Amino acid sequence: MLGSGLLALVWLDRPVLGIDTLPLLRGTESLAGCLGEGALIDCRPPSPVDPFPLLQHAPDLVAHAALGLSDGERVRGLASLSVLAVAASVVAAWAVLRRARCPEWRWVFLIAIASGPVVAYGNTTWGETLATGLLTLLVAAAFLQVHPGLLALAAFGAGLTKETGYPFVVALGVVGLVLARHRTGRPIRLHLAFGAGGVGLAVLAAAALNLLRFGDPRNTHYLDPQFRTPTPERTLEFAAGLVVAPSGGIVVFWPVASILVVLLLGLPIYRVLRRTIAMRDAWPALALVAVLAGLLLGLAFWWVPFGWAAWGPRLSLPWVLPVLLLSLAAYGPLLRPIAARAVGSAAALVVVAAAMLVVVAPHVGYLWRYETVPEFFERQTARCPVVSTGPSHYACIHEQMWTRRPIWIDALPGLASSGGALTLASVGAILAGSLVLFRRELRG
Secondary structure, three states, X not given: OHHHHHHHHHHHHOOEOOOOHHHHHHHHHHHHHXXXXXXXXXXXXXXXXXXXXXXXXXXXXXXXXXXXXOHHHHHHHHHHHHHHXXXXXXXXXXXXXXXXXXXXXXXXXXXXXXXXXXXXXXXXOOOHHHHHHHHHHHHHHHHHOOOHHHHHHHHHHHHOOOHHHHHHHHHXXXXXXXXXXXXXXXXXXXXXXHHHHHHHHHHHHHHHHHHHHHOOOOOOOOOOHHHEOOOHHHHHHHHHHHHHOOOOOHHHHOHHHHHHHHHHHHHHHHHHHOOOOOHHHHHHHHHHHHHHHHHHHHHHOEOOOOOOOOOOOHHHHHHHHXXXXXXXXXXXXXXXXXXXXXXXOHHHHHHHHHHHHHHHHHHHHHHOOOOHHHHHHHOOOOOOOOOOOOOHHHHHHHHHHHHOOOHHHHHHHHHHOHHHHHHHHXXXXXXXXXXXXXXXXXXX
């Protein structure tokens, strides 16, 4: 589609440097020095190897040590990996939903991508978009029951995304495999073993990196108690904020995907309660709800649950598309009657398309007004007089979540530029075209 091509060109032409990327580049250089000297345990270079996961260090190490690229080229390479990850997610969804015999939902998956923060993160050096692609490839590999060796590779890649994510990586892979067994009747024991082996290798790789930089197989930086939410009240506040905070809630920043996941997982659970379907038909929904609850609670215990300073709920983003894809594959047919009514008439189609264009507008605006983020987080107030540390940190987070003018409002002036207007038109074409094709295939 022309709109998709134009959006990809914008991404490739405008790579965005995430706030953590410069420390990542310097850490990769220190890592290369340690490896070159054979200092594999508790290496102490002048510039420390940062605590970030292996996910981005590995490709950046290749770019720096093997290819000798400059900082600018390495930044562009990391941003290009984000673009590639989005494309891989789309291809994976196409294959899964065709095999699940509900191919019309591939257009809904594309709509979810084009109506949310993927638009804003598709050109960034942050690792979350790359993590999204790797996690989506894992659930696709599991559902498609690919060769066990390929599944192990997918599990290894997904395991590199976050050291705290191993249980959720395993859970998503298992749900995909059990859905595959239900669909094909073929055994999955070998796939389970190879998948576990892939995650195990990722754990060993992370442990080796931690031994090099901390002298301990654990990531001692992230285990520091000062990075834990101090009270149950703050944890509950963060959990609520992760869902509905005006400047960071996933429902605010990604309403289309949020509504889809709630409907897809809520409908089978409701039908079990009404005893219109058997419990065995609702177990994937229950498992995915448990995964989402665990992720929400885990992030709420973290001192910066959104991954700030960044655009919206950065740390939540990698998990949305893999959960949505499994939900569509398992329960897309159940949602057909609701979807048919939502886009049943031309008027309804126009209303839905317009609503989606409204919710994606801030993300497009941010693409053309990157200063939105530093302005938001550098703004000094009574609660946030400087960069917050210590006791003032949580008061500042509270203000940023709930009482400060929402960050997405400040991004809207980006739409006034010619590039912003053209990008919004391109995204609108993706949304409108996907809705029309979805409606046509629902009827066909």
